[in-house]
Amino acid sequence: xxxxxxxxxxxxxxxxxxxxxxxxxxxxxxxxxxxxxxxxxxxxxxxxxxxxxxxxxxxxxxxxxxxxxxxxxxxxxxxxxxxxxxxxxxxxxxxxxxxxxxxxxxxxxxxxxxxxxxxxxxxxxxxxxxxxxxxxxxxxxxxxxxxxxxxxxxxxxxxxxxxxxxxxxxxxxxxxxxxxxxxxxxxxxxxxxxxxxxxxxxxxxxxxxxxxxxxxxxxxxxxxxxxxxxxxxxxxxxxxxxxxxxxxxxxxxxxxxxxxxxxxxxxxxxxxxxxxxxxxxxxxxxxxxxxxxxx
Amino acid sequence: xxxxxxxxxxxxxxxxxxxxxxxxxxxxxxxxxxxxxxxxxxxxxxxxxxxxxxxxxxxxxxxxxxxxxxxxxxxxxxxxxxxxxxxxxxxxxxxxxxxxxxxxxxxxxxxxxxxxxxxxxxxxxxxxxxxxxxxxxxxxxxxxxxxxxxxxxxxxxxxxxxxxxxxxxxxxxxxxxxxxxxxxxxxxxxxxxxxxxxxxxxxxxxxxxxxxxxxxxxxxxxxxxxxxxxxxxxxxxxxxxxxxxxxxxxxxxxxxxxxxxxxxxxxxxxxxxxxxxxxxxxxxxxxxxxxxxxxxxxxxxxxxxxxxxxxxxxxxxxxxxxxxxxxxxxxxxxxxxxxxxxxxxxxxxxxxxxxxxxxxxxxxxxxxxxxxxxxxxxxxxxxxxxxxxxxxxxxxxxxxxxxxx
Numbered sequence: 001x002x003x004x005x006x007x008x009x010x011x012x013x014x015x016x017x018x019x020x021x022x023x024x025x026x027x028x029x030x031x032x033x034x035x036x037x038x039x040x041x042x043x044x045x046x047x048x049x050x051x052x053x054x055x056x057x058x059x060x061x062x063x064x065x066x067x068x069x070x071x072x073x074x075x076x077x078x079x080x081x082x083x084x085x086x087x088x089x090x091x092x093x094x095x096x097x098x099x100x101x102x103x104x105x106x107x108x109x110x111x112x113x114x115x116x117x118x119x120x121x122x123x124x125x126x127x128x129x130x131x132x133x134x135x136x137x138x139x140x141x142x143x144x145x146x147x148x149x150x151x152x153x154x155x156x157x158x159x160x161x162x163x164x165x166x167x168x169x170x171x172x173x174x175x176x177x178x179x180x181x182x183x184x185x186x187x188x189x190x191x192x193x194x195x196x197x198x199x200x201x202x203x204x205x206x207x208x209x210x211x212x213x214x215x216x217x218x219x220x221x222x223x224x225x226x227x228x229x230x231x232x233x234x235x236x237x238x239x240x241x242x243x244x245x246x247x248x249x250x251x252x253x254x255x256x257x258x259x260x261x262x263x264x265x266x267x268x269x270x271x272x273x274x275x276x277x278x279x280x281x282x283x284x285x286x287x288x289x290x291x292x293x294x295x
Numbered sequence: 296x297x298x299x300x301x302x303x304x305x306x307x308x309x310x311x312x313x314x315x316x317x318x319x320x321x322x323x324x325x326x327x328x329x330x331x332x333x334x335x336x337x338x339x340x341x342x343x344x345x346x347x348x349x350x351x352x353x354x355x356x357x358x359x360x361x362x363x364x365x366x367x368x369x370x371x372x373x374x375x376x377x378x379x380x381x382x383x384x385x386x387x388x389x390x391x392x393x394x395x396x397x398x399x400x401x402x403x404x405x406x407x408x409x410x411x412x413x414x415x416x417x418x419x420x421x422x423x424x425x426x427x428x429x430x431x432x433x434x435x436x437x438x439x440x441x442x443x444x445x446x447x448x449x450x451x452x453x454x455x456x457x458x459x460x461x462x463x464x465x466x467x468x469x470x471x472x473x474x475x476x477x478x479x480x481x482x483x484x485x486x487x488x489x490x491x492x493x494x495x496x497x498x499x500x501x502x503x504x505x506x507x508x509x510x511x512x513x514x515x516x517x518x519x520x521x522x523x524x525x526x527x528x529x530x531x532x533x534x535x536x537x538x539x540x541x542x543x544x545x546x547x548x549x550x551x552x553x554x555x556x557x558x559x560x561x562x563x564x565x566x567x568x569x570x571x572x573x574x575x576x577x578x579x580x581x582x583x584x585x586x587x588x589x590x591x592x593x594x595x596x597x598x599x600x601x602x603x604x605x606x607x608x609x610x611x612x613x614x615x616x617x618x619x620x621x622x623x624x625x626x627x628x629x630x631x632x633x634x635x636x637x638x639x640x641x642x643x644x645x646x647x648x649x650x651x652x653x654x655x656x657x658x659x660x661x662x663x664x665x666x667x668x669x670x671x672x673x674x675x676x677x678x679x680x681x682x683x684x685x686x687x688x689x690x691x692x693x694x695x696x697x698x699x700x
Contacts, residue, residue: 006525009550013517120345122538124545124571131548131575131700140524142549145517182659214545215514216571220342247345259518264509265481267518 002260009139010256016145018252022245023152024207024225025232026159027200033176033239034196037087038097041203043222043229044107049208050217051114057125064125065147072206079201082106087197088190107222114219122218129212129249147209155206156245159199163241172196172271176239224288231271235278237285246287247274330374331367331633333358333623334394334403338411341382346612347407350429351377353609354404356601361620363600366639367627374539376400380411387411401633404619407612409433409483416444424635426624426644428613433483439661442645447619448584449655449668452487453494454584455560456532457669458684460495462693463556470695472496472529476505478519478543479534488560488582489534499567504528513539520546527552533559541571548575548700555696556580564673564680566610574643574678578697582670585614585655586682588690589671594654618653625651656688 002010024046031039049071053064062242088284090098132143163169174182175189175196183189211217224262228251278285334355338347358373366372376398380387387406394400395418398606403419405412405428410429419426420443427445428436432452436444448459463472475496479489486508497503504526509521520543523531531547531554533540540562547557556578562568563581587598587608601609609617626642627633629649633642650659659667672684676691685695 003525006521007365009521009525010518013521017515017517121567122541123567124541126570126573130573133547133549133551140550142517142546145549218538218543221514224514255515256518260522264513264519268510268513 006260007257008137009252010260012136012139012141013145014253014256015249016141016149016252017256019149019152019194020145020207020210020250021228021252022233023148023155023203023210025229025236025244025248026241027203027207028048028158028229029233029239029244030200030203030234031197033231033241034172034193034200035083035087036096037103038096039103039200040100040226041103041106041110042200043225044110045078045201045204046208046211046225047217047219047222048110048114049075050074050212050215051118051123051204051213053209054123054125054217055118057127058123064127064209069204071209072202073204076198076202079198082201083194083197084190090195103176107226111219112189118219120219122216124216127213129149135184144214148213151206155203156241159203159241162199168192168195172199185200187276188241219228228268228271231275235274235285240285240287243285243287247285300376306664311324327373328366328370330372330375331402331627332374332400334378334398334400336378336380336387336390336392336394336406336411336415338382338387339377339379343382343411344436346430347382349610349612349695350407350616352601352605353429353613353618354620356597356604356609356613357617357620357624358605360596360600361624367624368631368633371680378405382408382411383506384410384414387415388418391415395419395422395424395635399635402623402627403625403633405429405431409436412436413439416441419443422635423639425623425626425639425646427626427646429619429620430612433487435483437665441664442662443639444664445646445660446664446666447623447653447658448615449658450584450670451665452484453491454668455488455584456492456558456672457495459558459580459582459672460492460499460606462684463501464499464671466629469686472501473570474502474504474526474528475530475532476507476523476526476528477503477532477534478505478507478523479508479644480513480536480539481510482536483507485536485539485560487534489532492532492558500658509539510537511536514542514545516546517549519543520550520552523547524550524552528554528556530556530558533557533562535559535562537562537565537567541568544572544575544579544695544700553699557697557700564611565677569678571673575700576675576678577700579675579700580683580697581673581680583611583673584670585609585611586671586673586688588682589655591654591656593653594662597654614654618658621653622646622651622658625649 030043031037052071053067056067057064077096129143161275170188171192175192179189233244236243254270255267337351358375363373378390403424406415407430409431412428416426426443427447429447445658445677475490477493479486505523533543540559558580564583569576626646629645630641632638650657671682671688673680674683681691682689683691
């Protein structure tokens with residue numbers, strides 16, 4: 001029987017990890033919601049952002065969080081271009097399948113370019129506060145993990161407000177719900193979809209930067225992330241940002257707690273068990289996401 | 296999965312292309328001052344490209360340094376023929392088939408990583424070739440029944456920590472660590488290092504309180520670190536490669552766990568290590584097969600000439616390649632020949648019953664090709680990593696207990 005202290009520590013770690021997962025998965029669920037695009041390259045963009053954060057810190061000696069000033073608009077623009085230039089040109093009938101192939105190619109290109117520019121050497125940002133932590137009722141909370149969690153909370157809250165309270169958000173949700181109806185009421189769904197895609201990629205900039213604070217990065221790292229992130233958005237209900245956030249927190253917590261009795265190898269399978277259970281029992285996802293029903 | 300399939304298709308296509316082009320140049324002559332052609336396949340792209348390129352530099356340095364001194368067998372120069380196997384086990388087999396069968400190279404030496412060494416050693420065995428290799432340290436290399444294989448390094452994974460185990464078990468009862476936590480990557484090499492030490496310490500009465508294995512794709516080490524920190528062991532041992540070792544050390548530091556001793560394989564000897572961990576490295580131990588400062592006679596020459604050739608000092612991968620070359624050169628000189636056929640068996644027999652002086656010290660092997668030595672133990676002391684064990688090679692005394700990190 002694990003001690004209470006270990007359980008509490010694992011819960012803290014699980015929640016912090018879950019918050020991180022939520023941020024990383026948010027963009028993925030947006031793309032799918034907006035235009036049924038399965039974006040395999042999302043995690044490659046995360047690693048790209050992580051590399052840019054590392055590079056900013058390494059070359060300019062400033063805090064990696066400052067790189068967000070450049071990477072967020074840059075990724076937003078790249079997302080708009082990607083959607084307008086490539087994905088919107090795919091035929092609707094084969095969109096989902098072709099998007100897998102195209103974004104798979106993009107992921108390979110990003111990995112290759114990262115390897116070319118920064119070599120395969122594994123990098124880690126060295127921060128003055130990298131190993132700093134404080135005590136909370138007997139558990140230790142690492143400052144970098146808390147910053148990453150904070151970034152996740154702020155970005156997801158901003159995304160939520162944007163979706164619920166702004167005209168662009170309404171248009172985006174209308175486009176997600178029913179593209180033809182949205183067009184009928186005068187929404188430029190093409191433009192909205194482009195901006196929505198950009199928004200998803202902007203979350204990748206934030207997510208990748210958060211990731212870079214507390215992990216060692218290398219060009220092929222994104223393959224380790226795409227599986228769990230896909231599982232999260234399916235469990236959360238494709239297209240639902242709050243659903244993805246809830247699923248991410250739950251799975252992060254489950255992974256962290258299962259690690260105590262089962263060890264790391266089996267704890268990781270929680271994502272795939274959850275994915276399987278969702279597809280078998282409730283394919284529209286457990287948290288929100290009415291979208292998948294239409295498939 | 297998809298990536299593997301893609302790579303397979305690509306390499307199959309390339310292999311066919313290469314096989315089609317493979318001509319029948321019959322360079323079987325062994326007289327006069329023909330160059331001695333050494334065939335090598337290395338993972339210059341793909342998963343193992345970093346260490347693969349390191350080993351390549353080691354081989355190139357060996358060829359240059361040997362040729363500058365007049366070559367082998369009284370004037371024959373060494374010529375390297377290097378192919379890229381893309382870290383792919385099927386490709387490496389095709390490469391050695393080509394090198395031995397159609398290119399008729401005089402000698403072959405090994406690639407990088409256990410996963411590539413085992414299939415290529417099988418090819419070399421079929422052709423009756425001597426096979427000295429720089430990087431197959433896992434137990435599975437030596438239980439395949441190879442009679443032609445020699446691992447050109449001081450020790451296999453299980454024996455890396457031998458000097459540390461001996462030292463700790465010889466400590467007086469009050470100072471000896473009583474409890475140890477082990478965390479190892481699910482990888483034959485990384486696990487081998489940690490479990491070699493575990494076996495010896497357990498036999499000496501040191502209790503294991505945590506024994507965790509994690510898959511190679513683990514990115515979050517918070518939970519494993521929490522388990523270790525909660526058990527408060529005197530010592531923590533990581534059977535690690537690079538990124539997992541660094542991530543685990545940082546996760547342990549974040550939980551403010553302060554062991555009396557911390558030992559991790561591979562990561563601490565990596566030149567990136569201090570860059571990643573900053574000033575929190577003090578006292579961390581690591582076994583290493585190579586040190587630029589090791590006092591073996593040929594090592595000084597190697598470090599100087601390698602640095603002149605490449606503009607940087609050699610690391611372990613480079614030294615492994617160079618050591619492999621030294622072993623092969625010793626066998627060639629002793630047998631007085633270097634070509635396919637009977638000569639190969641002469642060299643194999645000689646290596647089985649002799650020891651060779653190299654940049655990592657004198658090496659000798661058992662019947663399976665397993666080296667009969669142990670790694671040096673290095674420790675981070677004052678922002679530098681220094682040899683602390685064994686006593687005859689040490690540059691500094693072992694810091695124990697280690698300072699807080």
